[in-house]
Amino acid sequence: MSDKVYGAKCTSCGAVNYPTRPVCRVCRNEAFEPVEIGGEGTLLTYTEVYALAIDYETRYLRLAIVELDDGLRVTGQLLDDDPEVGKRVKSTIGIVRKPAEVPIWGLQFVPA
C-alpha cells in the first residue's frame, strides 16, 4: 500500500521514466532517482468503458490520459461526471483496483 505514485528521473538527462525501467528511454542511462508523479494538468483523452476486466463491480469506469503541466502524460481513473478534452484536472491518490480484496492505490483525476 502506498499513498504516492513514483516515476524514475534519469540522473543523466533528467527524463522522467514512467513506467519505470532499468534503462532510460531517452538516453539509455541506468541511474535514476525516484520522483513523485502527479499534480495538475489537462485532459488529453478519456473514455467511459463498459467492457471491464475482472476486479470491478461497477457498470462502467472512466479512464483518461492526462498531460500534466510538467509535460508528463499519465493514465488514470477519471472521477468527473462532465469530462471534456482540454479540461483542467488534478491528481489524487485512491484505490484503483482490488484484486482478491488487496487494494491497489493509484492516480485518480478530479476537476482542478
Added chain:
Amino acid sequence: MNPVYIAGAGMTKFGRSEWSLMKLASVASLAALRHASLGEIPVDSVVVANMGAARINHQTALGSALVDQLALYPAMAEAVENGPASGASAFKVGCQAVASGMADVVLVTGVERMRVVNGLEGTDFVASLSQPEVEYIYGVTLPSLAGMFARLFMERFGVERKHLAMIAIKNHENAMENPYAHIQQTVTMEGILTAPEAVVNNPPIAKPLHLFDCCPVSDGAASLVLVSEGIAAKLGGAAVRVAGIGQATDTHAVQEREDPTDLKAVRIASERAFSMAGATAGDVDVAELHDAFTILEIAESEAAGFFDRGTAHEAIERGETRLDGSLPINPSGGLKAKGHPVGATGVAQLVELVWQLRGEAGGRQVKGAKIAYACNFGGFGNNVVATVLRREET
C-alpha cells in the same frame, strides 16, 4: 535469403465452437495441408500461434501437441506468443526457417479458444498485454485503449461516428460472402446509428466506441503451408510468394508515445515490408487490416501508406475501400465480422489473402489481385507485423 512460398491455406469457421483447442488447430491444419497437396513431401517444422491457452484452456506446449495430433513426428515444433500479433509472428518464424534453408516445408497454425471463459475473464486475459504498473492496474482493457485513441483521433481529424459505422457496414457486408465468418448479418446506418432504436441496438462499449465498432470474441483456427522454391516448383500451380515481412515495436504504455494518434509501429513495419518486397503501398490490390475496432481500420490504412494522414475517412465516404473500390480493405469481413480468435487472426488474414491471390475467394473475390498486404496489430500498437504477398505466374 531463400524465397518463401505459400502452398496451402485453410481455416475453421470462426465463432463459438464446441471443438477443443487441438481439434480447431487440427481441422485448420489439415485443410491447409490438403490445399497444398504435398503428397509424400514431409512437413519439417510446425509453428503454432496462440495467446491465451496457458491461461484459459489450461494447455501449453501447443507445437508438440499439434505435431502429435497430426502424426507429423519427428518434425521440429514450437509455439509463438506475441499477443494479438501472435499469428503473423508465427508466420514470420516459419518464413525464417524456410528462408534460412533450415526447413523446406513449414506448417503455421494459429488457434484460440476464447468462448470457454466469461466476458470479464476474456476481456481481462487480453488486457493482460497492457502495461502492468501504469495501465492495467487502472482497469485498462483493450476497448478502453481503443476508446481513448478514437476520441483523440476523431477530434483531431474530423472523423465522425458515421465513418466508423461505414467500416462496420462494409465489413459485415463482405462477411456475407465469407462462409468462415463469425457474423453473417448485414447492418445498416439506421440500425446502428441514426434510427431511435440504434441506442438499444448499438450500446456504448468504450465511448465513443459502441458495440458495432468492436470485433466479436471468437473461437477458431487458421493455417498456412510455407514451402521453399524447390518444393513450390515441384507442386506447380498458382504460386503465392512471401514478398516482404516487416515488424516494429513501440512503447508499452500508450501514454509515452510522442503522438498517441500516430501508429508508428504500423508505419515502420509497413515501410520495412514494402522495402523488402520492392513495392509501395500504391501497388497493393487488396488488404486485410486489423480492425479489432473500426477506428483502427482507418488509422492503420493511413499508417500503412494507403491514404494521407487524416484522409482515410474521406476515402471511405467515397467507397474506395469497398469490394468494388480502388483498394478493397478487409474483403474477408475483417476482425469486425469474420471474428477475432486472437492467436489465429494474423494467420487468418494471410489465409484470406492467399485465397484472393489464387482467385479462390468466391463472391468476395477482388478481381485480378496480384499484390496483397496484411497488418497484424499486437498490443495496442506496440508490436506490429506487416506482410506483403505477391502472386507469381508459373
